Amino acid sequence: MTSTAETPADRLVLEAVGFSLSAIPANARIAIAFSGGVDSSVLLDAAVHVAGASRCVALHVHHGLSAHADTWLAHCEAFAQERRVEFAAERVEVSRDAGVSVEAAARDARYRALDEMCASRGVATLWLAQHADDQAETVLLQLLRGAGLAGLAAMAPEYLPAGASATRVRPLLHLLRAQLEQYASERALRWIDDESNADTRYARNALRHEVTPALTVHFPGFRDALARTAAHAASAQRLLDALARMDMEEASRDEGRALSHDALLAFDDDRALNLLRYWMRTLGLVAASSARLGDALRQLREIGAAGEGHGLRIDHAGQALRSYRGLVYWEAGDSSDPADETALAARAVSELAWQGESIWRLPQWRGTFVFAHADAAVGEADATIPVSVLQRAVLSARSRSGGERMRTSDAPRAPSRTLKNLFQERAIPAWKRDVPLLYIGGDLLFVPGLGVNRAVLPEKIDEAEPRVRIVWREDLLIA
Incomplete structure (x- = not known):
């Protein structure tokens, strides 16, 4: 299905979506992560115009964090039905584990649910609606947090996470929020306004409402500059990842679930820390601060290459770094749990x-x-x-x-x-x-x-x- 672009916003959005569509096999289905906000509403509407409704499936995740979550679910289903698009929704429980923010836990739960819905439908491509303003905010947040290159690389236009079944694609990443809002207004789209987006107690909202407007006045090209910074960081991070993969070949044990204590300690600090960061990403763990990783490496060196570090315990985001019989590994548990394998999560009988x-x-x-x-x-x-x-x-x-x-x-x-x-x-x-x-x-x-x-x-x-x-x-x- 095609559409005649009548405005600059039409052209920009439809061309961006068409470019992403051209990169996947003909007739392959596309899943759209659909929250009902203006960004994902624009992406779903444009996908239907460019690819056709039969190739699209709208996937909604119900977090239950807002009193309006049920209303949003109903709105999203109606929006998809108006366009004759298949709709699916999944309810998730957001973890409140110590050391993990609600936003991070909700994001992790959302992506797990989206990937499971893609896998159950045999869909290999998941489109996400992040745009250039989101990218700029992410780079700024990472800078303010003192993040390394992996953080500054921000959001990739396309990537396949470890263990995921669907490649995540961001067709709108080079477009501005204002351009998407113009598209939505011109096409009379209806969307949801999440009240939490106005709460400036959250760092991203504070940047969006109080910082970036000032940057726009004094540095109107800041979004492009930050996008270039993200691209440079991503390039440098790819080189570090290539080095880490080489080191993993030497240090990895038990299909990557553990590292050899000897092999890890043979590297200098910079290289060992790079390996630890990469290893944690392959395990799907939340990134740890430089201070925490540095402390972990110091303790590993203190207990020696024998690795008999029964006393070693570095707690991080519901996991504990342990050393046992020459292996370094992560196990479930936090500081309130006993420092052994009994800290295991219960499952339904x-x-x-x-x-x-x-x-x-x-x-x-x-x-x-x-x-x-x-x-x-x-x-x-x-x-x-x-x-x-x-x-x-x-x-x-x-x-x-x-x-x-x-x-x-x-x-x-x-x-x-x-x-x-x-x-x-x-x-x-x-x-x-x-x-x-x-x-x-x-x-x-x-x-x-x-x-x-x-x-x-x-x-x-x-x-x-x-x-x-x-x-x-x-x-x-x-x-």
Whole structure:
């Protein structure tokens, strides 16, 4: 579908959208992150005019942070329906973890929901409505926060985050807010005004309402200058990332979830800190301040290359940096939690009355229990169990709560031991201990990485009875 551009604003917006459209395969669908504000309303309207309604899907995230959130949801759905565009919405809970601002938590929850909605619809391109004023504000905020190059690089026109299924594209990044508002006014679009955008207690709003108007008067080209600064920073950051990737090849352990303590300490401070920042981004962690990272590196050097740093604990945004048996890694928890692997997040209990199923998918655990015949190929964490035991009661998958015990020996009088001790004995790192515990009724039956609790098996087992091997398989992570 095409449209005749009648005004400069029309031309600018439609040409920007058309340029982004030309970069994706013909007939590929496009998801538009649609909040209902003027920016995303312009982007959705223009996408429909340029690409056609059938190629577009409007995705809305309901944060529940405003009393008007339900009204906004209804408005967005009606706006999409008027243009015959598929509409989808997702409600999210915004985390209030210590050390993370509400704005940052809401942003993270929004992007997770958008990516999940894209993945469920097989859409590989997500369009975002940020514009040149947003970019300038981001660069200014990062400058004022003393951010490094990654922060000053601000928002990229196009990128695919680690683990995401959809490439994020910002077609309007070089256009001014005023140009988008002119487009919206000329086309008589209706949009939402979020009352929180006027609250100057938030740093971005203070810049928008009190600082940038003054800059516009005295430095009218400041947006272009800041955009160039962002581009230069992005170029320099790409070089640092290339160096960090080289260093990761040497220091990475367990598919990037840990670093070798020895390899990390072999680098000088600048290079080690660059590696730590890059590693945190690959893990999806919030960036840490230079002071916090510098303190972490100092402590790592003090405990020595042996890495037996049981006392090391650097808390950051709900995570703790730990060192154990020559590895450096992050585990869930904050300073109120015990400094070991027991600081794990609880998940909802799932139940299954097993009737011979071969798989039991547990989305909240990002994995699957596989029940295979005993003659099937042996997995990493395997065990065989008589079918009668699995049918004895309802199976349940539960989080660790601390203090669980099991017996791994076949000897009837062998003592049970805590899972913590067994994990430590087998040198299983903390991030691999966050696994579902499989119960039969009220009894612990199977623990991934440790095997079957022999205490729940009958003393005499009919050798002719069919047996099942249980294997826990984690979902594949797409980097």
